Amino acid sequence: MTAITVKDLSVQFGALRALSDVSLTLEGTARFGLIGPNGAGKTTLLNAIAGFVPVATGSIEFDGRDITKDSIQSRVERGLIRTFQTARLLEEETVERNILLGCQSIHGPGSVRQLLGFRSYWRWNRDARRRAQEIEEILGITGVKDQRVSTLSSGTRRLVEVGRALIASPKVLLLDEPAAGLDFSERRHLEQVLLRVSQERDLLMVLIEHDVSIVRTVCEYTFVLAEGSLLEQGATHEVLDIPSVRAAYFGEALNA
């Protein structure tokens, strides 16, 4: 069973302690929400798990193996894939090519064989295209697959990034605010896509999200971070009703 265990994790940026002694366990093919006010350390935690920031103290285990010091590349190859707060896409390339980019971690023939067009390369390439087509169908973006990404709405761009992350069949998908900048119907579509994907693909999904309604619909468990520490954790509907969480997270909203 897929599991990520974070133990006493601290991340330091110069004088700023972005995360201090965070411990949590993510287990199974479930969907986990990560919420908290701005600056709580949500993205830092996700970055640390994905290997994008160095860890000061503590450890991260993935499927029983210590990955704290592993490179991003080796984590991706083990099936740990993330998306970004602002979609990082190849703007001048087509949707399909952007999604195909996600195949980098799928083992295949070496660069020279690709260049010279060996048969093993064409076989690999056909498989990659078939995967891309499947993903495009799941995400409902088959119609725009030949369009350049720079011409798309932000909602579709999000889906392209999710598609790029999904094509390599990851075990863990780390999503950093996938609904940011999406309108109402785009959000509902994204929710449905995430639910469907997690059920069909046996994924452990971690979702950083400000939109509580998405967290409620999508996530079974939720972790609340505040000021670099873990505040609460548990089943989503329970956590979201805890008074201290409401105070820390919705404080302003309640006052208003």
Next chain:
Amino acid sequence: MTRRTILIAIPVLIVVAFLTPTLLSRYWLFLVTSLLAYGIALLGLKVLLGDAGQLSLGQAAFVGIGAYSAGILSDKFKLTFPYELLAVMLVCGVIACIIAIPALRVSGLRFALLTLAFGELFQWFLREAKGLTGGEQGLYVPPLLLGPIDGKSQTTLFLITLLLAIIVSVLALHLPSTKVGRAMAAIRESRLAAESVGVSIWRTKLFAFVFAAVTAGVAGMMIAHSSGSLSPTSFDLFSSIYLIVALILGGLRSVLGAWIGAIYLVIVPAIFMQFGFESVYVVLSGAVLLIVIMVFPSGIAGVLKNLVNRRTTAPAVQGTEAQG
């Protein structure tokens, strides 16, 4: 590349291959051979700079390494053509791998400066290792050794260079659609995106760097045999810069752009020279470069592509205009 383009391209190329040597004077055949050779070097640079986004100021040095090693290998070791070609590719590939160890650890401007330093080092070597390279005096290059075929004939050189140019063009056209080609695009556009999907940045850059070095070497080899003698100044920093300028002018991201760049580099100055306007060429090419960079960021190839697209979609556009 669609099947139709291939079907059109093959007969056209065969006709060109057989007509060009009979129609052109020996001098023009020499120029066209140089054009093809520089085109090969520019295709390598297109992969390194256009696809992978790595600015190298040492590309002419690799052309020089190919040229000088071709001269030395064919003179001292009497290697016949296929072995000489493989040896030149190997020399350039190995040297590129060695340079890559420090150069690919850094990126952007620092990478450019490291390759510049390498180019200067090569210049120093050419001038100092007189026993091997002939120093400032230059190096005599014997004709290609081709067994029964006449290696001195400009027609033979032209045909061989044309064949190599076609092979490298096909590879360069194919490359962007491969896994490593997409990895290059990712490194160029967004390092974070590249890392997040597990691109090995070092390995991808190495591939592009070695590809550029080997193609530059092949180009150098054909230039060496075609011109018969070599001197250090043909492979200095300015030559590297001219390669970059030509590629940007033609179009950084396209194979067609590399070929337009080669025409700019070889044929245009020759035409100006024929009419005695050498000084005008420098001014004019500067002005053209300025215009292209400011108005057409995707180079002359981009302009041509737009024109073709506009022509194919013209009826619809006119229709809406008429309604408006």
